[in-house]
Amino acid sequence: MKVQVDSTKCDAYGLCADAAPQVFELDDFGYAAVRNGGVVQDEDKAAAEEAVRACPVQAIRVLED
Numbered sequence: 786m787k788v789q790v791d792s793t794k795c796d797a798y799g800l801c802a803d804a805a806p807q808v809f810e811l812d813d814f815g816y817a818a819v820r821n822g823g824v825v826q827d828e829d830k831a832a833a834e835e836a837v838r839a840c841p842v843q844a845i846r847v848l849e850d
């Protein structure tokens with residue numbers, strides 16, 4: 786699984802990093818970036834999918850399953 790954050794949509798809610806801190810990190814202003822180039826380890830997949838659902842502005846895109 787691979788994910789990407791659309792920085793034009795991200796509104797710094799921070800819910801993705803709460804749901805999947807292994808996958809997303811926040812900058813000093815609360816905007817999200819992916820860790821590890823967006824590659825999600827198998828054991829983090831459920832958390833990443835939860836982050837996708839949690840984002841209030843649908844800023845997280847799944848590139849590969």
Ligand code: SF4
Pocket residue numbers: 790794795796797798799800801802815816817839840841842843844845
């Ligand atoms: S939950 Fe969505 S809007 Fe909030 S920081 Fe993450 S990507 Fe950005």
